Every structure is written in structure tokens, then in C-alpha cells.
Amino acid sequence: MATSQLTASSVTASARNLASLQGLRLSTVKFSSFGTLKPGALTSRSFKRLVVKAATVVAPKYTSVKPLGDRVLVKIKETEEKTEGGILLPTTAQSKPQGGEVVAVGEGKTIGNTKLESSVKTGAQVIYSKYAGTEVEFNGANHLLLKEDDIVGLLETDDIKDLKPLNDRVFIKVSEAEEKTAGGLLLTEASKEKPSIGTVIAVGPGTLDEEGNLRPLSVSPGNTILYSKYAGNDFKGNDGSNYIALRASDVMAALY
Structure with missing residues (x-):
């Protein structure tokens, strides 16, 4: 035709x-x-x-994809098609996946005179930034080709509260939004201010300086911090609690 x-x-x-x-x-x-x-x-x-x-389709004649440099190939976790109650979700209501399994890694990167291997290994279950990378359809499955720095952390369970941040990421349990105004008026859901305060649950190992030396982060688990309101990636735990993973540079202050 x-x-x-x-x-x-x-x-x-x-x-x-x-x-x-x-x-x-x-x-x-x-x-x-x-x-x-x-x-x-x-x-x-x-x-x-x-x-x-949306994805770049790799023709069947190619049998493997080898990431270069500090890039990582992740097989994307399938999107949930039903609610917990068994209701079938339309495509528009399905949340975009942010996790998957690492199936290939590049040779790493060089900082100064230091050669650094990838900090993630094949088989690792990872969470990545929501809009990171390039989608690739390979061997009939959806994959994401992204930089290692776009990986937020490792997740070995099905509950986001167990996330282990990588690099300069900070993982925070978000404080509950205020239910009332200072004058005692009850706030509706729509009028509640988006929280920007939370408790640090876990932190990554730190950042690398120009010579490849590791510099630990200035915040620690247990700290209550104030962070940039529109930074990071939001998650919801199995118990309904809200979490956010962001870069240490988006943490503005510690609260005591």
C-alpha cells in the first residue's frame, strides 16, 4: 500500500x-x-x-550494545499496568518507570591522571533520574542508555526507603505538609505548600575533585535539612511516606 x-x-x-x-x-x-x-x-x-x-530501535542484526566511557545500559523495569486493587490502568495513567537492571557498562572515565571504573556493576538494580538518557529498543525490550551520573542509587528491595544513593546524591524523607495556617485555618490539599524540609535517610559516598579524590558530603543521615523546592526526584514508599533524592548542591541549610 x-x-x-x-x-x-x-x-x-x-x-x-x-x-x-x-x-x-x-x-x-x-x-x-x-x-x-x-x-x-x-x-x-x-x-x-x-x-x-520514542525509542531508538536497534535492528536485529546487531547482537549486543556496548556502552562507551561512563555510560551504562539499563533494561527498564516494566510499567505497572494495574492498581493494587486490580484495576487496569490506561497508558496515560501509568507512571514512567525510573528503575531497571544494569545489563552493560562502559570502561569508566578519567579524571586528571586517575582512571575510574564504573561504580555500578552488571546485574545491579538501579533507580535513575526521571528524564535521563536515551531510550533504546533492543532484543524486543526497552532499555535506557545513560551516564553513570544519572543513576540516583541502588535498590535491592521493592521499597524505595531502602535506596542506597550514589555519588553526590542525598536521600531524604520529606516532612509532612502543614495542615493549617499560622492563624489556625485548615488548608485544602490544593493550597498546601510543597514541603522543602526533610530528614536525611542516606547519602552517597561523595564527589570527586579534579584529581579524582573522593570528597565526602557535608550532610549525614539523621540531619534535618532545607532543600531547593523543585530539585530532585520524588518517590513514594510502600507505607505511603514521601521521599526525595537530590544532589548535595540542592541542600541549602541544616536545621537544628
């Missing part, structure tokens, strides 16, 4: 009136089976066979 090639300019005018295209980048859209197109001929019915591919 014939396939028509569309340029971004030829699609833009018609796409503006299609709610189904909101948020899509034209460069990622493939159109098939339209035949000969005339100006204004595209309708919402025309886009029923719209295909969007």
Missing part, C-alpha cells in the same frame, strides 16, 4: 485543528496509508493509524 511522505510544513496547518496531536513533535510522527493528500484533507479519522516511536 502506498505511503506518502509529509513535510513538517505540510502537516502543521491541518494538525493545529486536531486535539489528538497536541504535545506530539512532528519529527517523531509516521503517517501511513493516506494515499494522495490534498490541502485540508486531513481529519481526525485520518490519524487512527498514527504511530509514535
Whole structure:
């Protein structure tokens, strides 16, 4: 069946009136089976066979992916398709995965005259920054190719509270949001201020200086700290508690 090639300019005018295209980048859209197109001929019915591919697909002829430098290849954990009560979630309601298994690592990086191997090993279960890396479809599974620095920490259990931060990451249990104003008025969920205070649960080993020497972080488990409000990655524990993992540079003060 014939396939028509569309340029971004030829699609833009018609796409503006299609709610189904909101948020899509034209460069990622493939159109098939339209035949000969005339100006204004595209309708919402025309886009029923719209295909969007976000990941880079590795052809079957390639049998392995070898990360270079300090990059790591992670096999992405499958997204939860049902709630705990068994309700099937639509694709739009499924949260984007932030964890997976390391399946390949690069040779490491060099800082100054020091050669450093990767601090994560093949088989490790890791949590990574939400928007990090490049998605790769390989051997029929979704993977993420990212820098080691984008890995937040190691997680050997199914509960985020057990996260072991890497590098300069700080893992914090978020304090509960204030329920009332200073005058005693009860706050609704929508009007509650996003918390930016919490207790440090665990810290990474530290940062590396220009010569590759490890510099420990200035905060320790048990510290109550004030952190940048919109920094880091948010998580929810199995008990419903809120946690956040962020860089030490996003910690602004210790509270006593």
C-alpha cells in the first residue's frame, strides 16, 4: 500500500485543528496509508493509524550494545499496568518507570591522571533520574542508555526507603505538609505548600575533585535539612511516606 511522505510544513496547518496531536513533535510522527493528500484533507479519522516511536530501535542484526566511557545500559523495569486493587490502568495513567537492571557498562572515565571504573556493576538494580538518557529498543525490550551520573542509587528491595544513593546524591524523607495556617485555618490539599524540609535517610559516598579524590558530603543521615523546592526526584514508599533524592548542591541549610 502506498505511503506518502509529509513535510513538517505540510502537516502543521491541518494538525493545529486536531486535539489528538497536541504535545506530539512532528519529527517523531509516521503517517501511513493516506494515499494522495490534498490541502485540508486531513481529519481526525485520518490519524487512527498514527504511530509514535520514542525509542531508538536497534535492528536485529546487531547482537549486543556496548556502552562507551561512563555510560551504562539499563533494561527498564516494566510499567505497572494495574492498581493494587486490580484495576487496569490506561497508558496515560501509568507512571514512567525510573528503575531497571544494569545489563552493560562502559570502561569508566578519567579524571586528571586517575582512571575510574564504573561504580555500578552488571546485574545491579538501579533507580535513575526521571528524564535521563536515551531510550533504546533492543532484543524486543526497552532499555535506557545513560551516564553513570544519572543513576540516583541502588535498590535491592521493592521499597524505595531502602535506596542506597550514589555519588553526590542525598536521600531524604520529606516532612509532612502543614495542615493549617499560622492563624489556625485548615488548608485544602490544593493550597498546601510543597514541603522543602526533610530528614536525611542516606547519602552517597561523595564527589570527586579534579584529581579524582573522593570528597565526602557535608550532610549525614539523621540531619534535618532545607532543600531547593523543585530539585530532585520524588518517590513514594510502600507505607505511603514521601521521599526525595537530590544532589548535595540542592541542600541549602541544616536545621537544628
